[in-house]
Amino acid sequence: MTGFIGMDPEAVRTLARQLEAKAGEIDAIATTLSAQIDGTTWLGRDADAFRSDWAGSYRTQLIAVATALREASTRATANAAQQDEASRA
Numbered sequence: 001m002t003g004f005i006g007m008d009p010e011a012v013r014t015l016a017r018q019l020e021a022k023a024g025e026i027d028a029i030a031t032t033l034s035a036q037i038d039g040t041t042w043l044g045r046d047a048d049a050f051r052s053d054w055a056g057s058y059r060t061q062l063i064a065v066a067t068a069l070r071e072a073s074t075r076a077t078a079n080a081a082q083q084d085e086a087s088r089a
Helices: 009-039 045-088
Strands: none
Touching (some): 009 045
16 A cells, blocks of 8 residues: 555546446346337236336336446545545645
């Protein structure tokens, strides 16, 4: 360790942008898969159960991951701003 304390704010902002971008990718995946599932010809109880699981659990979990990534992005951005402020003092 070189004695560095704190952070490289620009590196953390880059991380925040990557987190946000990956959240967007997950949103796009969820949307694409939902459209594919809705457009698939599949009838019966298994189809109904699968679609219910997708809408009620799997898609919801993907959206939760995207939300968590966005929250991490926001937090990282705020931490970088705080570091900038502390460095000016």
